[in-house]
Amino acid sequence: MLSFIIRRIMLAVIILILATLLVFFAMRFLPGDPILMLVTANQQQEFNEEYLLELKHQHGLDKPILVQYFNWVGDIFRGDFGISILTERPVSDEIFRRLPISIHVAGLAFVIGHLIGIPAGVICAIRRGKWLDTVITTLANIGITVPNFWLGVILMYIFGLYLKWLPIMGYTSPFEDFWMSTKQLIMPVICLLIFPLAGVTRQARSSMLDVLHQDYIRTAWSKGLRERVIVIKHALKNGLIPIVTLAGMAVATIIGGGVIIETVFNIPGLGRLAVSSVISQDYPYVQAISLFVAVAVIFANLIVDVAYGWIDPRIRYG
Numbered sequence: 001m002l003s004f005i006i007r008r009i010m011l012a013v014i015i016l017i018l019a020t021l022l023v024f025f026a027m028r029f030l031p032g033d034p035i036l037m038l039v040t041a042n043q044q045q046e047f048n049e050e051y052l053l054e055l056k057h058q059h060g061l062d063k064p065i066l067v068q069y070f071n072w073v074g075d076i077f078r079g080d081f082g083i084s085i086l087t088e089r090p091v092s093d094e095i096f097r098r099l100p101i102s103i104h105v106a107g108l109a110f111v112i113g114h115l116i117g118i119p120a121g122v123i124c125a126i127r128r129g130k131w132l133d134t135v136i137t138t139l140a141n142i143g144i145t146v147p148n149f150w151l152g153v154i155l156m157y158i159f160g161l162y163l164k165w166l167p168i169m170g171y172t173s174p175f176e177d178f179w180m181s182t183k184q185l186i187m188p189v190i191c192l193l194i195f196p197l198a199g200v201t202r203q204a205r206s207s208m209l210d211v212l213h214q215d216y217i218r219t220a221w222s223k224g225l226r227e228r229v230i231v232i233k234h235a236l237k238n239g240l241i242p243i244v245t246l247a248g249m250a251v252a253t254i255i256g257g258g259v260i261i262e263t264v265f266n267i268p269g270l271g272r273l274a275v276s277s278v279i280s281q282d283y284p285y286v287q288a289i290s291l292f293v294a295v296a297v298i299f300a301n302l303i304v305d306v307a308y309g310w311i312d313p314r315i316r317y318g
Helices: 002-029 035-038 049-058 063-077 091-126 131-145 148-162 178-212 215-222 225-240 240-264 268-278 283-311
Strands: none
Touching: 002 035, 035 049, 049 131, 091 131, 091 225, 091 240, 091 268, 091 283, 131 178, 148 178, 148 225, 148 240, 178 225, 215 225, 215 268, 225 240, 240 268, 240 283, 268 283
16 A cells, blocks of 8 residues: 555656646747736836846746746745736735635535435435436436536526525635625535536446446345445445546546636635636746646545545555
């Protein structure tokens, strides 16, 4: 197990390097100049070329691209994520201010989606062909195909503008006003969890149907064991591996969806910051956010790989 984790960590480091290289160079090959974002069209006439070159020098943009990359990586090892080009504030301050907000929204979507999706899939497998299976499976198929940004707009119109039950945008910390925070998060969380919920439900149903037809399950039935014991003790654990795999993939799905949902609902999280930073070509923010996302996805996949051995003791790590 230890050797497997070490190999996975080494592989994670390689993936992180490739991800940072891709984002770093992609941002700099985009058309436009972030320095020119600092001044308006009228102000550009007042600044001469020497002043613009001085601004580039202050932000290290006058150096070769490879030198900029290695300087950025070296600063990260010292805990410095750089200074924003537009706001001239430390990137780490804004990142750590917004990170808990994104974790709050995405974490709720992940937990609620799996707490509902797994039991729903198990019920569908046990009641295969019944009306409950038909209803849940149909809803899951619809959930797979619904774009979350479109769903967000529809929810905002119905529950925010028409019925006026829920606020249509903004974020409030639950420590400040728990009730307002809950109302503001209902629609964003629904939009984020709809795809993982539908996917987990379908996968749980498929996995359980496969397990329920195994010989040892038939033996358990022949012993006269209760349905609850057979499902929970014998079938569910053996059907969890595909579900856990999908859960690891759901982390990336929710993070990607959070970029859109935070923008739609005006939530001041990392997703919204990423969108505004890409538009304004604020390199330090984009690079730092991409690094955090890559670490989160890689860590989730590592947890999934380690969980395989706990779920199924027959799995051995070479």
